[in-house]
Amino acid sequence: MDFSLTDEQIAFRRSVFDWAAATVAPGASDRDKDGRWDHEVWKSFGAQGLAGLPIAEEYGGAGGSIMDCVVANEAIAEGGHDGGFNLSLGAHWVIGSVPIWLHGTEEQKRRWLPGLTDGSMVGAWASTEPEAGSDAAGLLTTAVRDGDDWVLNGTKIFITNGPIADVCTVLAKTGEKAATAFIVDTTNPGFQVGRELDKMGCRSSPTAEIALVDCRVPADCVLGDEGAALWQVAFECFDWERTVMIASGVGGMQATLNSCIAYAKERKQFGKPIAQFQAVAHKLAEMKVKLETCRTAVYRAAYLKQTNAEHQMEASIAKYLVGELAVQNALDAIQIHGGYGYLRDFNVERALRDAKLGSIGGGTSEIQKLIISRLLLGDS
Numbered sequence: 001m002d003f004s005l006t007d008e009q010i011a012f013r014r015s016v017f018d019w020a021a022a023t024v025a026p027g028a029s030d031r032d033k034d035g036r037w038d039h040e041v042w043k044s045f046g047a048q049g050l051a052g053l054p055i056a057e058e059y060g061g062a063g064g065s066i067m068d069c070v071v072a073n074e075a076i077a078e079g080g081h082d083g084g085f086n087l088s089l090g091a092h093w094v095i096g097s098v099p100i101w102l103h104g105t106e107e108q109k110r111r112w113l114p115g116l117t118d119g120s121m122v123g124a125w126a127s128t129e130p131e132a133g134s135d136a137a138g139l140l141t142t143a144v145r146d147g148d149d150w151v152l153n154g155t156k157i158f159i160t161n162g163p164i165a166d167v168c169t170v171l172a173k174t175g176e177k178a179a180t181a182f183i184v185d186t187t188n189p190g191f192q193v194g195r196e197l198d199k200m201g202c203r204s205s206p207t208a209e210i211a212l213v214d215c216r217v218p219a220d221c222v223l224g225d226e227g228a229a230l231w232q233v234a235f236e237c238f239d240w241e242r243t244v245m246i247a248s249g250v251g252g253m254q255a256t257l258n259s260c261i262a263y264a265k266e267r268k269q270f271g272k273p274i275a276q277f278q279a280v281a282h283k284l285a286e287m288k289v290k291l292e293t294c295r296t297a298v299y300r301a302a303y304l305k306q307t308n309a310e311h312q313m314e315a316s317i318a319k320y321l322v323g324e325l326a327v328q329n330a331l332d333a334i335q336i337h338g339g340y341g342y343l344r345d346f347n348v349e350r351a352l353r354d355a356k357l358g359s360i361g362g363g364t365s366e367i368q369k370l371i372i373s374r375l376l377l378g379d380s
Ligand SMILES: Cc1cc2nc3c(=O)[nH]c(=O)nc-3n(C[C@H](O)[C@H](O)[C@H](O)COP(=O)(O)OP(=O)(O)OC[C@H]3O[C@@H](n4cnc5c(N)ncnc54)[C@H](O)[C@@H]3O)c2cc1C
Pocket: 091, 125, 126, 127, 128, 132, 133, 134, 135, 157, 158, 159, 160, 161, 199, 202, 207, 357, 360, 361, 362, 363, 364, 365, 366, 367, 370
């Protein structure tokens, strides 16, 4: 299995990293403190031609491969030091735009994709509910057919980009065991953005509750097959989250390690740089081992996805590893920085708070172990 990057991908990675370092990183600390989304950074992201990276060129996208998306996501996280920006872009790409591209009718694609791919629109996805998190099938939101329309009622929670999205794919129950995906224009009066959630990390990405109050949408808003949202559209979203979106965790780990190497060489105690103490040097080595373990797992899962090979096990392994090891690396980074690592002035403190989401969003670590064990036991 050869998933080494091509020369073109290496050059692309470098240019995306440079853009993120120049545009995303400078205000990252302030945006984190204020819990503030910056639309100017998003506009710049769109101007770089990155907002539609995964989407086919005929719909305005850049037609990037799965590995291109992984490399870009990783480079933005490494250069930008802003888990929130990566969360918002991941939600926009992977669960906001890709489902419309893969399952939309020609009319739906022509309506939504040009705006999503040039960055003038922001995408979102709403499946999670107060009573339906890991148990995605436990939806209580309903969609009832009324003439040529559907009427949606219910509450969604943890919706990334909820307050800024122009379009949101909403999952609702349309039968005892059936859920349907609906593309909802967020200017619809029945799509009501509720409380913005005050998060521990990824704070520059807005997350909200959404109330669907007699939200009337025309029948041509159904995305994919009626009643097939869970196994068709949502299943694919989880797959993209576990192969492409999770790459931001790898970039975050690299950024954290880079900060630690620089700090350990510079900080002196007992008359020499702390990097010369074996305890510190070994911590750096352990961080590198964990980083490369995660990177290899993510690239392997992404490569298999790109080549249309079976990869459910590999995707869950990658998601689980990044979710757990990124937190361990961030904790080690704080230890290497001593008291300064405990301060908000240094990126490593934010890195820990941002990294923790990796073990929760897009399927928790426990759910990944459930999937892996079911596949092992032939019980999937
Ligand atoms: C910042 C953020 C952004 C998000 N963005 C979005 C978004 O854009 N759109 C969206 O739809 N959702 C989004 N989510 C929701 C996210 O996918 C859910 O939080 C996640 O799936 C877990 O659901 P839950 O929070 O309800 O936890 P629960 O499912 O209640 O889990 C609680 C605990 O129980 C464990 N558990 C649950 N079931 C099992 C089981 N069968 N076996 C073992 N352990 C189990 C879990 O692992 C966890 O430790 C986001 C969440 C966050 C925090």
